[in-house]
Amino acid sequence: MFWEEDEKINEKVPDSILDLLFEIRGREIPVDHAYALSTAITSIAPEILEDGRFGVHTIHVAGSQNGWERPDFNTENRLIISRRTKFTLRVPREHASAAEEKLSGAQLDLGGCQITLGKAKERPLSKQGTIFSRYVQSDPDESEMNFLQRIANELKQHDIRIKKAMCGKNVSVYTPDGPIESRSLMLADLLTEETLKLQEVGLGPGRHMGFGIFIPHKGIEAVNKGEEEEK
Structure with missing residues (x-):
């Protein structure tokens, strides 16, 4: 975290x-x-x-x-x-x-x-500083900390530095070519320009399947709630 x-x-x-x-x-x-x-x-x-x-x-x-x-x-x-x-x-x-x-x-x-x-x-799009993505593509054997570090590196490419972040457990999303692994991700305390940029460009591949799309959320319970909905 x-x-x-x-x-x-x-x-x-x-x-x-x-x-x-x-x-x-x-x-x-x-x-x-x-x-x-x-x-x-x-x-x-x-x-x-x-x-x-x-x-x-x-x-x-x-x-x-x-x-x-x-x-x-x-x-x-x-x-x-x-x-x-x-x-x-x-x-x-x-x-x-x-x-x-x-x-x-x-x-x-x-x-x-x-x-x-x-x-x-x-x-x-929302100006809210806390945003949440239900699915961000991950590697099958990627630990939570490795996932967050990789995300931090990717966000640096958009001039965004992580301040507060939390990810959820792995969720396998079906495709006929095999499952795609993903995690939910919440980012908090973003500047307005940062939250808008992330909503505009997304994070990682697969936006046409819902991956890496951010929406506003009111608090840190987003990740835990997302995990419950995907169980």
């Missing part, structure tokens, strides 16, 4: 990258649906694979609560979606209208689960 206090400086917020939040109609999705979702979305909008600024968020369903326990993380188990469940696409502003036009009304097959995307609304 890295943990260093620093003062915060407000920075101007750019709007070149944003999130499109699509309504979803359907009943259920696989717990591990990253590959199926990426394949379905990029078949409709192949430009996502050609422009690294795009990011395909996995579909998030609330974790265990009220006696319900989240199923194990695999492609066979299912999550029940609600009217509040959204599909989110991170997109360059100049491509937002075209992406919404292509995807609104699209019918997707996610491992045998049928969903339909509805209308979308725009959401700007």
Whole structure:
């Protein structure tokens, strides 16, 4: 774990990258649906694979609560979606209208689960200094400290120095070519320019499958909560 206090400086917020939040109609999705979702979305909008600024968020369903326990993380188990469940696409502003036009009304097959995307609304990136990624690609035998050190080195390339960071346990994400290992990652006390840059460029490969995409979170419980949701 890295943990260093620093003062915060407000920075101007750019709007070149944003999130499109699509309504979803359907009943259920696989717990591990990253590959199926990426394949379905990029078949409709192949430009996502050609422009690294795009990011395909996995579909998030609330974790265990009220006696319900989240199923194990695999492609066979299912999550029940609600009217509040959204599909989110991170997109360059100049491509937002075209992406919404292509995807609104699209019918997707996610491992045998049928969903339909509805209308979308725009959401700007967050200025919040604590951000969280549910999946950042890792090496199969990489320890927590080695993972954090490698992440610190990668962030230096973007002029970002880790002050506070916490990662979760390994999670194997399905692909037909074999699983991709990943860890959840929370970064805290980032400057505004740093948090925006990370949301814009992501961390590591695989943004079209939801890897390395950062979202805002209110606190350090993000990693522990993420692990519970993936068990």
